[in-house]
Amino acid sequence: MVVYQIYPRSFADSDGDGVGDVPGVCSHLDHLQWLGVDALWLGPINPSPMADGGYDVADYRGVDPVFGTVEDVERLAAAAKRRGIDLLLDVVPCHTSIEHPWFRDRPELYVWSPEDGPPNNWRGAFGGPAWSQDPHGRGWYLHSFYAEQPDLDWRNPEVARELAGVLAFWRAKGVAGFRLDALQQLLKDPELRDDPPATGPSLMAGHPEHEALEHRFSSDRPGVGQAVAALRAGAGDDAFLVGEIGLPADRHAPYLEHLDASFCFELFFAAWEAEALKDAITAGLAAGKASWVLSNHDFPRLADRIGRANVAAAALLLLALPGPVFLFQGDELALGNGPGRPPGALPAPPYDRAGRDAFRHPMPWTELGPHHDFTAGTPWLEVVNAPEGSAKRQRVVPGSPARFVRELIALRRRLAGPVEDLTADDGVLSFRRGEHLVAVNTAGVERRAPPGGDVLLATVNRSDSLLPAGGASISQAV
Ligand code: GLC
Numbered sequence: 001m002v003v004y005q006i007y008p009r010s011f012a013d014s015d016g017d018g019v020g021d022v023p024g025v026c027s028h029l030d031h032l033q034w035l036g037v038d039a040l041w042l043g044p045i046n047p048s049p050m051a052d053g054g055y056d057v058a059d060y061r062g063v064d065p066v067f068g069t070v071e072d073v074e075r076l077a078a079a080a081k082r083r084g085i086d087l088l089l090d091v092v093p094c095h096t097s098i099e100h101p102w103f104r105d106r107p108e109l110y111v112w113s114p115e116d117g118p119p120n121n122w123r124g125a126f127g128g129p130a131w132s133q134d135p136h137g138r139g140w141y142l143h144s145f146y147a148e149q150p151d152l153d154w155r156n157p158e159v160a161r162e163l164a165g166v167l168a169f170w171r172a173k174g175v176a177g178f179r180l181d182a183l184q185q186l187l188k189d190p191e192l193r194d195d196p197p198a199t200g201p202s203l204m205a206g207h208p209e210h211e212a213l214e215h216r217f218s219s220d221r222p223g224v225g226q227a228v229a230a231l232r233a234g235a236g237d238d239a240f241l242v243g244e245i246g247l248p249a250d251r252h253a254p255y256l257e258h259l260d261a262s263f264c265f266e267l268f269f270a271a272w273e274a275e276a277l278k279d280a281i282t283a284g285l286a287a288g289k290a291s292w293v294l295s296n297h298d299f300p301r302l303a304d305r306i307g308r309a310n311v312a313a314a315a316l317l318l319l320a321l322p323g324p325v326f327l328f329q330g331d332e333l334a335l336g337n338g339p340g341r342p343p344g345a346l347p348a349p350p351y352d353r354a355g356r357d358a359f360r361h362p363m364p365w366t367e368l369g370p371h372h373d374f375t376a377g378t379p380w381l382e383v384v385n386a387p388e389g390s391a392k393r394q395r396v397v398p399g400s401p402a403r404f405v406r407e408l409i410a411l412r413r414r415l416a417g418p419v420e421d422l423t424a425d426d427g428v429l430s431f432r433r434g435e436h437l438v439a440v441n442t443a444g445v446e447r448r449a450p451p452g453g454d455v456l457l458a459t460v461n462r463s464d465s466l467l468p469a470g471g472a473s474i475s476q477a478v
Helices: 022-026 029-035 070-082 101-105 157-171 224-235 265-269 274-287 302-306 308-319 391-396 401-412
Strands: 002-006 039-042 086-091 131-133 140-142 177-180 240-243 261-263 290-293 325-328 419-421 428-433 436-441 455-458 472-476
Touching (some): 086 157, 265 274, 265 290, 302 308, 308 472
Parallel strands (some): 086 177, 261 290
Antiparallel strands (some): 131 140, 436 472
């Protein structure tokens, strides 16, 4: 299964307001079908004050007018289905927006301090205390992320009931599954004990204040499986559920009991180095149900993290692994980071205070045309073309990143069997999958290619015996 991640604000704008929307996604489904993906994951589209790019939901059953309507989502689900593509929505069960009516009217759904002040040392993921004073004067509430995102109390069965209802609501609209946000944050210590100081780096490269603590009591507490089970019950057994769990893969088991997949962030954060990549893949495979991802809306784009010269090899590695694979929009174009928030603009919505705008620039659809045809208006963030050209150009230029990704997706359908490590030269990651051999050169210099049969697909002109720097290939096993 290959899932294409869409950041709704930045995919395609249909009405000229400069912001991508659901009808815009509908009008570009041909691109997804051309690539050959099986599903699309649409980032949050619910009504939101956008303090966190829509991850601050003010109504789980609505669609923000900037993105369209509930009917637009139904139309998208049906249109995608006709092309053999499933629609997955992003659901944020850990917290709501502070502007969700529940926060005002049903405070019992949230986590409160028993004292008149923060009861412990917990920190928010973006820095600062995880406790803030309630604007309605009811004390102090918990927020694992921004202060505009109060945490729901998953120890209150009403919360599970409400969120399960949300998933059932969207299933009835034709949605096939969900990406579940920040699951490690659902359950906290009921005694609210202090987090101890960190003894080493955590998996997710977060804010330094957050990283200074080990999140022993502020996240991932026993019983979390029950919360995830409630989400499964709401979604139905046939829904595809992938969890974002910001923990090492060997701690995913209680979640995975009720999910189809979880993101293996070991691979995401591994240095572009054969041994590190191998360890990351091993960790994901050992946990079971790993899904693979090398890029998303929260971190610098692949080209900027591992170097443009390695992007094609990374795509080959990603798409050669067994289990679901996630591709972030623009990765098929080898799009790089953009400049981010325009100079002089305030760090306020729609811009991200944690500095992630640079990874969220709109898609360049055409070479010419105003704003590369992302919008007929003024784009919310500048549209920056990929060095190899827009989607339209890359679809016709032989050897373009997009054509390569498309060929990989097609070849992937023939890959079967488990990952079996092979020995290879220093800096070369090589494994077998049934009848096929995969080799990825991370050394930065030419290396000997592991012996194999016919090369079926390669990043750069590899000869029978040599793998150039940045080279990777899939060949027939002999
Ligand atoms: C997830 C999202 C991120 C968001 C956070 C809080 O990690 O990917 O964008 O800021 O959750 O909802």
